[in-house]
Amino acid sequence: MTQPLLEVSDLHTVFSTKEGMVKAVDGVSFELHAGETLGIVGESGCGKSVTALSIMRLQRPGRIVGGKVMFKGQDLTRVSEYEMREVRGKEIAMIFQDPMTSLNPVYRVGWQVGEPTRLHGGWDAKKALSSAVTMLARVGIPSAAARAKDYPHQFSGGMRQRAMIAMGLTTTPEVLIADEPTTALDVTIQAQILDLLRDVNREFGTATILITHNLGVVAGMCQRLIVMYAGKIVEAGPTTDVFANPKHPYTWSLLRSIPRLDAERHEPLKPIEGLPPNLVDLPAGCSFHPRCVFKVDRCSRDTPALLQVGDTQRSACWVTQSGTELKGA
Amino acid sequence: MPEAATAKHLTMAWTANDPLLTVSDLKVWFPVASGVMQRTVGHVHAVDGVDLEIRAGETLGLVGESGCGKSTLGRAAIRLLKPTGGTVHFKGEDITSIRGEHLRALRREMAMIFQDPYASLDPRQTVGDIIGEPIDVHGLAKGKERQDRIRELLRVVGMNPRFADRYPHEFSGGQRQRIGIARALAVEPTFIVCDEPISALDVSIQAQIINLLENLQSKFKLTYLFIAHDLSVVKHISNRVAVMYLGKIMEVAPGQQLYRRPRHPYTGSLLSAIPIPDPKVELQRKRLILQGDVASPVNPPSGCRFRTRCPRAASYLKGDFVLRSGRRSNRYFDKFLFETDPALLKRIGAELARLVPAETQRLAAPELGAVLLGGAVSLETGLPLVLVRKEPKGYGTAKQLEGRFHAGERVTVIEDVVTTGGDSLRSIEALRAAELDVIHLVVVLDRGEGGEENIREARIPYSPLFRIQDLPLD
Numbered sequence: 001m002t003q004p005l006l007e008v009s010d011l012h013t014v015f016s017t018k019e020g021m022v023k024a025v026d027g028v029s030f031e032l033h034a035g036e037t038l039g040i041v042g043e044s045g046c047g048k049s050v051t052a053l054s055i056m057r058l059q060r061p062g063r064i065v066g067g068k069v070m071f072k073g074q075d076l077t078r079v080s081e082y083e084m085r086e087v088r089g090k091e092i093a094m095i096f097q098d099p100m101t102s103l104n105p106v107y108r109v110g111w112q113v114g115e116p117t118r119l120h121g122g123w124d125a126k127k128a129l130s131s132a133v134t135m136l137a138r139v140g141i142p143s144a145a146a147r148a149k150d151y152p153h154q155f156s157g158g159m160r161q162r163a164m165i166a167m168g169l170t171t172t173p174e175v176l177i178a179d180e181p182t183t184a185l186d187v188t189i190q191a192q193i194l195d196l197l198r199d200v201n202r203e204f205g206t207a208t209i210l211i212t213h214n215l216g217v218v219a220g221m222c223q224r225l226i227v228m229y230a231g232k233i234v235e236a237g238p239t240t241d242v243f244a245n246p247k248h249p250y251t252w253s254l255l256r257s258i259p260r261l262d263a264e265r266h267e268p269l270k271p272i273e274g275l276p277p278n279l280v281d282l283p284a285g286c287s288f289h290p291r292c293v294f295k296v297d298r299c300s301r302d303t304p305a306l307l308q309v310g311d312t313q314r315s316a317c318w319v320t321q322s323g324t325e326l327k328g329a
Numbered sequence: 330m331p332e333a334a335t336a337k338h339l340t341m342a343w344t345a346n347d348p349l350l351t352v353s354d355l356k357v358w359f360p361v362a363s364g365v366m367q368r369t370v371g372h373v374h375a376v377d378g379v380d381l382e383i384r385a386g387e388t389l390g391l392v393g394e395s396g397c398g399k400s401t402l403g404r405a406a407i408r409l410l411k412p413t414g415g416t417v418h419f420k421g422e423d424i425t426s427i428r429g430e431h432l433r434a435l436r437r438e439m440a441m442i443f444q445d446p447y448a449s450l451d452p453r454q455t456v457g458d459i460i461g462e463p464i465d466v467h468g469l470a471k472g473k474e475r476q477d478r479i480r481e482l483l484r485v486v487g488m489n490p491r492f493a494d495r496y497p498h499e500f501s502g503g504q505r506q507r508i509g510i511a512r513a514l515a516v517e518p519t520f521i522v523c524d525e526p527i528s529a530l531d532v533s534i535q536a537q538i539i540n541l542l543e544n545l546q547s548k549f550k551l552t553y554l555f556i557a558h559d560l561s562v563v564k565h566i567s568n569r570v571a572v573m574y575l576g577k578i579m580e581v582a583p584g585q586q587l588y589r590r591p592r593h594p595y596t597g598s599l600l601s602a603i604p605i606p607d608p609k610v611e612l613q614r615k616r617l618i619l620q621g622d623v624a625s626p627v628n629p630p631s632g633c634r635f636r637t638r639c640p641r642a643a644s645y646l647k648g649d650f651v652l653r654s655g656r657r658s659n660r661y662f663d664k665f666l667f668e669t670d671p672a673l674l675k676r677i678g679a680e681l682a683r684l685v686p687a688e689t690q691r692l693a694a695p696e697l698g699a700v701l702l703g704g705a706v707s708l709e710t711g712l713p714l715v716l717v718r719k720e721p722k723g724y725g726t727a728k729q730l731e732g733r734f735h736a737g738e739r740v741t742v743i744e745d746v747v748t749t750g751g752d753s754l755r756s757i758e759a760l761r762a763a764e765l766d767v768i769h770l771v772v773v774l775d776r777g778e779g780g781e782e783n784i785r786e787a788r789i790p791y792s793p794l795f796r797i798q799d800l801p802l803d
Contacts, residue, residue, distance in 0.1 A: 043531040043532055043533055044531055156622045158622060159622070186394035186395055186558065186623075187394065187558065187559075187560075187599065187602040187603055188394060188598060188599065188602045188618075188619045189394075189622070190602065191601070191602035191616065191618050191619070192618055192619070192620075194604075195616065195618050213531075213532055214604060215532075215604075215606035216561075216603065216604025216605055216606045216611065217604050218606075219604060219605065219606050219607055219608040219610075219611040219612075220604050220605075220608070220611035220612065220614075239608045240608045240609065243606070243607055243608050243609075244609070253533070254532065254533060255606065257532070257533060257535070257536035258532065258535070258536065258561070258606055259536075259539070259561045259562050259564070259565035259566075260561060260605060260606060260607070261560060261561040261564060261588060261600065261603050261605055262588070262605055262607075262610060263564075263565065264585075266565065268540060268543070269536035269539055269540055269565070270536065271533070271534075271535075271536035271537040271539075271540055272533040272534075272536070272537075273537070275501050275503065275504075275534070276501075276531060276533065276534075291533075
């Protein structure tokens with residue numbers, strides 16, 4: 001395999017809160033290869049967004065307390081803020097869930113979309129604007145030249161997200177991190193944006209990290225998938241394999257708990273009992289064990305590492321690591 | 330007894346076989362104010378002419394995108410909002426404009442579960458007082474009986490009865506939603522509007538709440554209006570699903586049928602947009618991506634609301650035809666009928682008239698919808714039009730047509746939508762039995778259900794006005 005474009009190893013990011021130290025990202029390692037779309041799935045508070053923010057060094061008030069983020073031979077956790085600015089928005093771009101709060105309401109859309117090329121490319125205002133208009137048209141904004149003069153509030157939610165994507169692409173970054181890019185949008189608009197992201201990936205070859213809680217979105221977008229729970233990666237592997245044959249009880253249970261549009265018959269859902277853990281006060285051993293239907297004694301004592309299980313997947317589970325298949329009624 | 334409280338207001342006999350709730354031509358408009366004087370400059374047509382029936386014991390799902398009016402419809406259905414127009418009947422009684430004590434009595438039969446379990450619980454009240462409030466308001470129980478009831482309600486929703494003394498902030502989203510459900514159950518309602526009850530919850534918690542709602546329904550014989558934007562969830566929990574777009578219902582059908590065979594282009598697009606959590610399915614799916622955004626509800630499009638985004642709007646009449654409900658049918662949308670907008674009818678009439686052969690002496694229309702079209706053609710061509718009536722036992726007989734046609738007259742039949750061709754062939758048969766010379770058929774063709782083939786086989790010359798194109802769905 002070729003050298004990964006981005007390599008995150010043993011990343012730890014913590015937050016100090018009144019209740020105590022929160023290990024939002026607790027030893028996360030993964031690689032991103034050129035041109036691929038990698039999904040990071042998990043529920044709120046699992047650390048998926050903080051992982052992305054840590055890569056961009058935007059994790060404040062959290063602190064990166066360990067690990068490396070290797071990108072083009074440098075460790076992004078150690079470069080100066082000045083050097084980081086050269087990477088951020090130029091080589092790694094990020095789009096966020098809420099396009100309203102991530103666009104500045106007092107600047108025209110065209111000006112903002114052109115900002116990365118002015119800052120990083122040193123382009124003058126005119127050239128930046130014309131490239132912004134081209135990019136806005138490319139992401140499907142109708143009459144882009146005219147709409148570039150609009151303010152963000154004059155755009156609909158879907159158009160704002162398109163504008164954010166356009167802004168991210170003006171510098172043709174190698175990595176695009178999309179953090180819940182469609183969560184705030186309606187499904188028909190979500191379909192438009194996902195289609196656009198697929199296009200971007202195909203046309204520009206931009207490697208994409210897609211962060212989402214929606215397993216359906218991952219299924220249609222990502223070649224590889226990482227499942228996070230309570231700050232840790234619990235399972236990783238090719239999307240088709242993880243869905244067909246999950247190797248972690250959390251993934252297994254999650255897939256059985258969601259209704260499917262193409263279900264033939266009405267069968268009761270099989271919920272995951274209990275609640276996601278409190279990050280300040282995690283259970284000992286595997287964080288998922290209080291909700292796990294497969295747990296064995298060891299699960300409440302020792303924390304499993306993320307190890308190879310089967311041919312293509314990795315799982316942090318004592319049960320599957322010992323060769324047991326996940327099966328159940 | 331809730332029944333006793335409202336029984337005296339019943340205006341007509343209602344039986345359990347009748348719909349529990351009937352909404353007819355319901356409209357809820359909100360004024361839009363502008364300028365220094367805050368004059369009303371227009372209205373948001375949040376709900377704009379909706380017909381729905383909810384049967385006792387069923388779950389009717391209501392899906393649509395944000396701003397389509399689904400929450401407003403839910404609130405108006407239980408009179409949390411006063412409708413601008415139309416009527417709401419509950420157990421046969423018109424509750425559209427009841428007030429005071431009467432409305433209070435009604436509130437004991439209806440409840441609502443809200444989307445946001447953080448905003449819908451008073452942070453300064455204990456869980457016991459939150460659940461106890463409806464009990465107090467309606468004077469249902471006091472003292473120890475009240476406490477017992479609160480504890481029982483907590484148990485019913487799967488919570489520890491001791492939690493009655495705690496405050497909402499001590500609970501997670503899923504537990505708060507359970508408290509909201511207990512509060513809704515406190516009045517022992519028959520009908521509950523669930524407004525996005527799981528959208529704010531974590532994925533792993535959603536299934537718990539869905540299952541709880543299903544269990545409660547069978548335990549207490551509840552009827553639900555389940556409002557959500559997630560069609561997968563709605564299809565799972567509902568018996569029938571209504572699809573809403575810009576203030577109007579586009580289609581109503583049992584969930585499975587809706588999924589297998591969407592009859593409205595919007596439903597098709599919506600289904601196609603929903604990701605299925607299975608890469609094998611997802612990677613092979615054909616995608617139908619709707620262009621553009623939802624139009625403004627302040628100034629909704631003329632004709633069909635969906636026309637600005639519809640992939641199937643017929644080419645040269647693009648955007649001008651609307652979908653009308655066949656009132657009594659299970660499937661609200663079964664035919665395309667044309668809005669009685671005179672200007673539009675004139676345009677369509679002109680188009681149709683070009684297709685009518687010059688030697689035609691009379692026009693015949695076999696159905697009411699076709700009569701509208703036929704009427705427009707008649708105005709355009711000056712040819713007399715006769716309705717071939719649909720009788721209980723088949724189509725107009727030769728006898729009934731007597732006196733209105735003359736034997737040997739050359740007739741062109743106008744048909745609104747040809748699906749299987751059966752209706753057209755039967756009316757043509759009736760006309761021929763009356764010794765009329767059917768020379769031509771002018772039709773709107775539906776997508777492939779053999780209509781065109783059947784007409785061709787019957788060797789009847791025909792001209793399609795336009796063809797409803799096939800939706801690229803599996």
